Amino acid sequence: MLISIIAGARPNFMKIAPIISAIENAISNGKKINYRLIHTGQHYDKKMSGDFFEQLGIPEPNANLAAGGGTQAEQTAAIMVGFEKELMANPADIVLVVGDVTSTMACAIVAQKLHVKVAHVEAGIRSGDWTMPEEINRLVTDSITNYFFTTTKIAGDNLIKTGVTDDRIFFVGNTMIDTLLKNKHQFIKPAIWDTLGLESGKYVVMTLHRPANVDEEGKLKELLQEIINNSNDLHLVFPVHPRTAKILQGLGIADPRLHMIEPLGYLEFNYLVERAKVVVTDSGGITEETTVMGVPCMTLRDNTERPETITIGTNELLGTNPNAIKPAFEKLFKGEWKEGGIPELWDGKTGERIVDALLKLQQ
Numbered sequence: 430m431l432i433s434i435i436a437g438a439r440p441n442f443m444k445i446a447p448i449i450s451a452i453e454n455a456i457s458n459g460k461k462i463n464y465r466l467i468h469t470g471q472h473y474d475k476k477m478s479g480d481f482f483e484q485l486g487i488p489e490p491n492a493n494l495a496a497g498g499g500t501q502a503e504q505t506a507a508i509m510v511g512f513e514k515e516l517m518a519n520p521a522d523i524v525l526v527v528g529d530v531t532s533t534m535a536c537a538i539v540a541q542k543l544h545v546k547v548a549h550v551e552a553g554i555r556s557g558d559w560t561m562p563e564e565i566n567r568l569v570t571d572s573i574t575n576y577f578f579t580t581t582k583i584a585g586d587n588l589i590k591t592g593v594t595d596d597r598i599f600f601v602g603n604t605m606i607d608t609l610l611k612n613k614h615q616f617i618k619p620a621i622w623d624t625l626g627l628e629s630g631k632y633v634v635m636t637l638h639r640p641a642n643v644d645e646e647g648k649l650k651e652l653l654q655e656i657i658n659n660s661n662d663l664h665l666v667f668p669v670h671p672r673t674a675k676i677l678q679g680l681g682i683a684d685p686r687l688h689m690i691e692p693l694g695y696l697e698f699n700y701l702v703e704r705a706k707v708v709v710t711d712s713g714g715i716t717e718e719t720t721v722m723g724v725p726c727m728t729l730r731d732n733t734e735r736p737e738t739i740t741i742g743t744n745e746l747l748g749t750n751p752n753a754i755k756p757a758f759e760k761l762f763k764g765e766w767k768e769g770g771i772p773e774l775w776d777g778k779t780g781e782r783i784v785d786a787l788l789k790l791q792q
Contacts, residue, residue: 430791432464432548433521433540436490437471437508437532440605440714442481443695444527444550447607447780449487455784462788465519469508469532470495480694485608491519501531501562508535516543523548523787526570527604529734534566541573550604550783552577553584556734560641563713564734576790578783581737581772601782602774605714606721609699610777616700619693625664629704633663638670639711641749642729648749649673650680652729655754656709657684661762663706668693707761716744721775725766727757743769 432452436445445466452464468490481487494511496504508531516524516539524540526533527550537547552571556564571577577593579585580603588598621627635656643649656665665687669677677689693701699718702708707725708715713735719726720742731748738744743766747753760766774782 430462430522430787431520432462432787433516433519433524433545434464434466435469435512435524435526435532435536436466436487437469437496438528438530439481440528441530441532442485442487443608443714444604446485446487447604447611448525448527448550448783449780451780451784454781455788460788461791462784465492465521466490467512467515467536468493469512469536470497471504471508471530471532484695485612496532504531505535508532509539512536512539513543516540516545521545522791523576525550527551529554529563529566529570531562531566534569537570537573546575547573548576548578548787549574550578551580551584553579553586553588553598554581554734555584555587556732558732561639567734576786578786580775583736599782599786600774601786602776602779603717603772604779604783605717606775607777607779608695609718609721612696612699613703615696616703617694617696618700619697621666621688621690622701625666625688627664627666627701627704630706631663632701632705633660633665634701634705634708634710635665635667636670636708636710636712636715637667637729638673639730641731642711643673643676646676646680648751649676650682651751652749652754653680653682653687655751657682657687659755659758660686661758662686664688666690666701666705668698707758707766716742717775719743720769721771723769725761727754729754737772741770741772743767 455462470493492515496507496511523546525548526537540547558564577598578601585598667689669689703722708719709727711729716726716738720738726744728746747757
């Protein structure tokens with residue numbers, strides 16, 4: 430069995446690393462399975478891509494489609510054209526896509542049109558918000574997927590409601606958590622730690638990149654001001670997504686506690702997250718990591734495709750109204766934030782379960 434594994438954007442790299450590791454273990458044990466790694470080039474900045482390959486021990490891709498840049502449509506088209514040529518030149522038994530980025534959807538479409546089966550890792554998650562490009566990517570991908578690997582039973586239920594049969598759904602857990610648990614002992618202290626004299630539990634980590642929060646300058650300024658005003662004397666460490674950096678340049682926000690820095694590598698970023706008082710974010714994946722690390726998390730979104738981080742984990746959904754920030758920080762500083770727990774099968778063995786399932790499919 431030859432599997433084409435697709436990775437294109439920063440969240441993908443954390444998800445494919447354990448799968449590749451499990452495939453290589455299976456190969457060393459004489460199993461008839463192999464893979465070809467395809468980097469679509471959707472994230473082409475080194476900090477958003479190259480560093481992750483190095484830090485997570487992901488091998489050099491067999492092909493890089495260099496499809497980064499442009500609008501959603503331009504990027505989708507470039508990925509599809511590039512991957513069609515790749516897959517025709519190197520036929521696979523299964524194309525394995527992960528997550529919900531443009532590369533996920535584009536490569537799934539190409540595979541099905543070339544009559545190659547598709548396996549989707551992190552299938553079935555839903556926010557219900559069609560204004561998010563990720564939600565469209567999820568819906569399209571899952572509508573043409575053959576095999577569904579899910580992070581939770583909720584995701585499986587979402588698929589069953591759309592008519593997917595049980596025998597095509599594999600509840601395996603979360604590969605992002607495999608990566609987190611494997612690398613937790615080797616997180617790297619970033620330079621900003623000593624530069625600012627940071628101490629555990631005495632700073633906030635922030636990430637913002639979603640259009641609903643950053644595209645409207647007035648809204649972004651108001652959100653940042655509320656965080657600054659209500660975070661007491663804590664340092665605010667804000668690794669800035671390239672998309673957000675362009676917008677921030679014109680806002681003129683300055684505060685001695687607000688530190689806007691370049692994007693960090695995986696090991697450096699999670700060093701900060703693990704020791705933070707709280708994380709304020711609009712990312713879905715980070716809410717999963719904070720849940721496992723037991724770190725309070727405030728999500729500035731009106732919905733989430735990862736409800737288990739709220740019902741089980743340490744995450745709270747604040748919405749996008751800046752007025753929700755003050756009461757959340759008051760709750761945090763009173764020591765009333767929930768402790769949270771860890772969802773089922775988020776145990777570091779998801780990659781192995783995925784490969785076991787793939788091997789059974791070829792029998």
